[in-house]
Amino acid sequence: xxxxxxxxxxxxxxxxxxxxxxxxxxxxxxxxxxxxxxxxxxxxxxxxxxxxxxxxxxxxxxxxxxxxxxxxxxxxxxxxxxxxxxxxxxxxxxxxxxxxxxxxxxxxxxxxxxxxxxxxxxxxxxxxxxxxxxxxxxxxxxxxxxxxxxxxxxxxxxxxxxxxxxxxxxxxxxxxxxxxxxxxxxxxxxxxxxxxxxxxxxxxxxxxxxxxxxxxxxxxxxxxxxxxxxxxxxxxxxxxxxxxxxxxxxxxxxxxxxxxxxxxxxxxxxxxxxxxxxxxxxxxxxxxxxxxxxxxxxxxxxxxxxxxxxxxxxxxxxxxxxxxxxxxxxxxxxxxxxxxxxxxxxxxxxxxxxxxxx
Amino acid sequence: xxxxxxxxxxxxxxxxxxxxxxxxxxxxxxxxxxxxxxxxxxxxxxxxxxxxxxxxxxxxxxxxxxxxxxxxxxxxxxxxxxxxxxxxxxxxxxxxxxxxxxxxxxxxxxxxxxxxxxxxxxxxxxxxxxxxxxxxxxxxxxxxxxxxxxxxxxxxxxxxxxxxxxxxxxxxxxxxxxxxxxxxxxxxxxxxxxxxxxxxxxxxxxxxxxxxxxxxxxxxxxxxxxxxxxxxxxxxxx
Numbered sequence: 001x002x003x004x005x006x007x008x009x010x011x012x013x014x015x016x017x018x019x020x021x022x023x024x025x026x027x028x029x030x031x032x033x034x035x036x037x038x039x040x041x042x043x044x045x046x047x048x049x050x051x052x053x054x055x056x057x058x059x060x061x062x063x064x065x066x067x068x069x070x071x072x073x074x075x076x077x078x079x080x081x082x083x084x085x086x087x088x089x090x091x092x093x094x095x096x097x098x099x100x101x102x103x104x105x106x107x108x109x110x111x112x113x114x115x116x117x118x119x120x121x122x123x124x125x126x127x128x129x130x131x132x133x134x135x136x137x138x139x140x141x142x143x144x145x146x147x148x149x150x151x152x153x154x155x156x157x158x159x160x161x162x163x164x165x166x167x168x169x170x171x172x173x174x175x176x177x178x179x180x181x182x183x184x185x186x187x188x189x190x191x192x193x194x195x196x197x198x199x200x201x202x203x204x205x206x207x208x209x210x211x212x213x214x215x216x217x218x219x220x221x222x223x224x225x226x227x228x229x230x231x232x233x234x235x236x237x238x239x240x241x242x243x244x245x246x247x248x249x250x251x252x253x254x255x256x257x258x259x260x261x262x263x264x265x266x267x268x269x270x271x272x273x274x275x276x277x278x279x280x281x282x283x284x285x286x287x288x289x290x291x292x293x294x295x296x297x298x299x300x301x302x303x304x305x306x307x308x309x310x311x312x313x314x315x316x317x318x319x320x321x322x323x324x325x326x327x328x329x330x331x332x333x334x335x336x337x338x339x340x341x342x343x344x345x346x347x348x349x350x351x352x353x354x355x356x357x358x
Numbered sequence: 359x360x361x362x363x364x365x366x367x368x369x370x371x372x373x374x375x376x377x378x379x380x381x382x383x384x385x386x387x388x389x390x391x392x393x394x395x396x397x398x399x400x401x402x403x404x405x406x407x408x409x410x411x412x413x414x415x416x417x418x419x420x421x422x423x424x425x426x427x428x429x430x431x432x433x434x435x436x437x438x439x440x441x442x443x444x445x446x447x448x449x450x451x452x453x454x455x456x457x458x459x460x461x462x463x464x465x466x467x468x469x470x471x472x473x474x475x476x477x478x479x480x481x482x483x484x485x486x487x488x489x490x491x492x493x494x495x496x497x498x499x500x501x502x503x504x505x506x507x508x509x510x511x512x513x514x515x516x517x518x519x520x521x522x523x524x525x526x527x528x529x530x531x532x533x534x535x536x537x538x539x540x541x542x543x544x545x546x547x548x549x550x551x552x553x554x555x556x557x558x559x560x561x562x563x564x565x566x567x568x569x570x571x572x573x574x575x576x577x578x579x580x581x582x583x584x585x586x587x588x589x590x591x592x593x594x595x596x
Contacts, residue, residue: 194463201449201460208447210411213435213464213510268451332451 009337014181021174030171037286039176041278043237046180048261048273049187050230055259056268056332057191058223059203061135063255064122067142068228070250071118072111072235074149077164077245078157079107085166090159097156104168108179108236115232116225118145123224127217139252149247158247165244179237183230188270190226199223264321265328272330279329288313362387362514362545363408363439368417370403377403379569380417385514385547385562390540392548392556392577394590395566401549402444404566405516408547409441410434421514436464438513442520446503450492454483457491457502461509469509476505479538497528504535508544515539516547521555533559553590557581 021038028034047065054060079102081089090096102110126137148154150161158164170176190196198219201209210216239245261280265272291310295302321328333339363385370378378400385391393401407414410431419426426434440461449457458476462469477484480501486494491502500520507515517536521529533555540546550556557563560577565586573580580586 194459197452197456197460198463200452200456201463204449204451205447207411208443208449209460210431211409211435211441211443211447212460212506213432214460215430215432 006337006341013337018174018177021177025173033286035173037278037282038173039241040285041281042173042176042180043234043241044258044261044281045274045277046183046237047231047234048258048265048277049184049270050227050234051258052262052265052267052270052273053187053191053199053230054223054227055262056266057196057203058199058220060127060220060223061131062138062224062227063135063252063259064138064142064228065231065258066250066252066254067138067145068115068119068231069235069238069254070142070145070149070247071115072232073239073245073250074158074164074235074247075111075114075232076104076107076236076239077167079110080104080167081164082166082168089164089166090156092162093155093159096159104170104240108233111236112229112233115235116229119225119228120221123221127220127224139255142250142252142255146247146250161247163244163246164239167239167243169240169243176237176241180234183233184270184274187226187230191270195219195222260318263328266330266332267328268332269328269330269334271335272328272333275335276329284310284314360387361385362422363547364418364420365404365408366418366420368404368407368419369415370400370407370412371415372412377569378407378414381566381569381571382417383564383571383574385545387513387545388540388543389561390536390546390548390559390577391562391564392550392560393564393566394550394553394556396551396590398568399566400569401566402518405441405518405547405549408434408516409439411441432464435510438511440507440510440512440515442503442507442515442517444518445522446496446499448491448494448499448502448506451490453488454491454494454502455487457506458483458509461506462511464510472509472511476508479508479535480505497524497531500524500528500532501535504532504539508539512544514545514547516549518549519551520548521550521552529555551590553586554581557586 024034047069051062051065054062078096078098082101083099086099087095122138122141126134126141129137149158151158152160154160191199198209198214201212201214202216202219206216235250257280261277262273264280265274265276288310291305291313292307293305295305361384365384366382367380368378368382369376369380381400381404383391383393393404395401403412406412408419408426410426410429410433414427417427421434421437421439424437426437426439449460452460455473458473459469462472477487482498483502483505486498491499494502504515504517504520520532520536524532529552536546536548536559548556548560557577557580563575563577563580564571565573565580573583573586575583
């Protein structure tokens with residue numbers, strides 16, 4: 001199969017997906033659980049891919065994702081609350097210190113940039129650390145930032161521990177898909193560039209990468225800042241989706257959820273992260289909800305089903321994955337049109353790859 | 359013949375321990391030079407300090423009359439020195455071709471010609487260009503490590519124990535390649551414990567012991583030296 005036809009098919013598939021979403025929005029009531037799940041799935045797919053860029057492709061085990069999402073979500077909220085709503089929202093802080101409102105799209109991009117700046121500053125000391133120590137340091141950062149944003153003295157800016165609300169948000173599921181899709185496409189382009197190859201080299205062998213002339217500190221910083229930039233954007237999208245935010249939402253449990261998505265999808269696979277994020281959100285928010293409510297069939301009360309049982313089932317699933325499916329859904333492979341095409345026509349992978357080059 | 363690399367009074371310390379205690383040696387352009395010595399003699403530290411992976415504590419390293427001491431590794435690679443690290447260290451999850459492209463990371467020009475050049479030198483790598491480097495055999499990985507280093511078009515290629523852990527027949531192949539690369543005009547600085555092979559291949563040899571150079575001379579002469587034979591080539595002392 002030619003590269004060109006492959007690209008055309010990919011574009012056609014994306015267009016078809018968007019068309020289906022468009023039609024669904026016109027036919028199914030907007031309160032349907034389906035849209036909730038799709039929106040949240042798209043947001044989590046973006047943040048999972050951004051985490052995969054660090055953990056899967058650069059080999060930096062970071063657990064600061066929730067912290068950067070918090071920075072992004074707050075930046076978005078603070079910058080977009082309409083001026084006439086501010087006295088209402090910042091009722092304990094005399095309407096807050098910012099008295100302007102930006103366009104949502106501009107605010108989303110600034111949210112990413114602010115998260116990136118935070119990452120740059122934190123990266124200066126923290127990126128000298130390796131593996132577990134880096135994970136602990138970034139986790140610590142996320143916890144500290146959550147406390148700082150709830151600090152009363154910062155109230156005029158962050159509204160302290162009170163909710164940020166009444167900011168504008170897009171309701172259409174299409175918006176979330178396009179925003180997340182564009183960001184993921186940018187990350188994929190970065191991974192396929194020479195920078196991406198250097199990231200993978202650092203992951204495989206730092207000493208050899210350095211001997212090739214790859215500046216370790218510089219490249220690690222780029223990966224960290226870019227990953228945090230997109231985590232910030234996903235934070236802004238999450239703020240939009242939830243219509244109100246509070247710093248206490250962004251607990252480390254959120255980072256673990258994202259890490260779980262990355263591991264289930266396959267560390268080092270972009271499409272794996274996307275697939276597993278939808279799978280995870282659909283299961284946890286929708287299909288497995290029944291585990292949390294009591295169920296009585298013909299006078300017989302099904303045992304174990306009660307509030308919180310969902311978490312137990314999830315824990316068991318995690319253990320099964322870690323023990324038996326360490327590669328996750330996709331391993332390090334990617335889901336692609338050519339792969340499926342070859343599967344269908346029964347052609348061997350090697351022959352077609354050899355001819356197409358890359 | 360001019361010296362491509364001149365090292366003078368180089369010292370390298372790790373904390374309080376001096377690994378290299380003031381060594382001086384020359385690498386003439388177009389030749390194969392070898393540093394031999396036992397474990398812990400400071401051979402690898404010398405190479406690592408030349409390419410900037412460890413910072414020397416004293417002395418000077420001049421490459422084409424430019425001081426290298428204190429430069430970043432990326433700039434040293436740009437100037438034309440590459441290191442084939444000890445233990446091969448290929449990027450196991452990347453394909454052979456990606457490994458080769460990473461070798462040329464500091465270059466921004468077209469690589470097609472160089473890829474063809476190293477594939478001519480190592481036909482086995484061409485057959486396996488789409489395979490992950492981790493699936494190659496030890497000998498093939500060593501070839502890949504050398505090929506990867508060549509992709510930066512170095513003037514000086516430094517190899518740290520290229521025969522480590524390889525079967526004798528493969529070692530022979532590695533040294534054949536070293537000669538071939540040298541014949542094509544690349545200067546080679548070779549660190550080896552396999553003194554016999556290294557001295558046979560080298561124009562110039564230096565013997566290192568506990569951080570100092572204790573003997574130097576033409577490779578063929580050192581290979582005949584009784585003391586070296588006794589110490590490194592397995593001949594019993596009288």
